[in-house]
Amino acid sequence: MPELPEVETSRRGIEPHLLNKTISKITIRQHKLRWPIPKNLPTLATGQKIREVCRRAKYIYLKLDNGNIIIHLGMSGSLRICTSKTPAEKHDHIDIIMSNKKILRLRDPRKFGCVLWQASDINEHKLIKPLGPEPLENLFDTDYLHKNAKNRKCSIKAFIMNSHIVVGVGNIYASEALFRAGINPKRQAGKISRVRIKKLVDAIKLTLKSAIKEGGTTLRDFTGISGQPGYFAQKLLVYGRDGEKCTVCNQTIKQFSQQARSTFYCPNCQH
DNA sequence: ATCGCCTCCTGCGCGC
């Protein structure tokens, strides 16, 4: 479900409720997520103060004095801030309860998400270490992407969705960015000119920034921490719009399957 | 090294 803008929206939503608060209790109702929630997580984190609420790629992590709680939302995860008055529902797997009684609650029907512990430097965690640069940071630029695309035989869409290359670009924003850059999603990554790679870098940054500004994209179930939808869905140019007219050229938007994921594009605008 | 396929899991919308 959530791509970078939705994760960043969640991070910004929870941050003010958690910063400098002490964890008083952790209730785990379901250990079995993508990886098991560590049994000793409550022991490790209880009594600790949350110093920072950060994001790296699509991971959110709570920085404590003795380590980090790492949270990934997978396809269907969402975070809420609530109190004990809100009863936990079926897929509410873990509550992180603050000393001020506020609760950070993770719901994840499909259980593709995870909650993990990393005692030392977060960047040394085995899931974080191999990740490419953040798309909105300066390290991610035309030189970087052009150099890395060299000799790559995979499609440009698979390439920008590869987290070793750049993080945070998921299935929605890959289609959106390629449309804005005028690049056909099937094109081989290694065969795209530098000028067009620059367009793509700009398009990725622009797309993600606008989506963050709108509070993310709500297709069916993504909501911010108070349950509010993200408004970027209304600004999607191609994703989910197959059969509709291209906003630029009025031709029909097409959908096809790539790496078993839906891709949307305008055959007339994208080459 | 790189690529593409499979997999984990639940819910929803569609067609019959």
Place this chain on the structure above:
DNA sequence: TGCGCGCAGGAGGCGA
């Protein structure tokens, strides 16, 4: 109204 099917925003792990 009910059932079965296909599909869904991620991404690690595997075999080729």
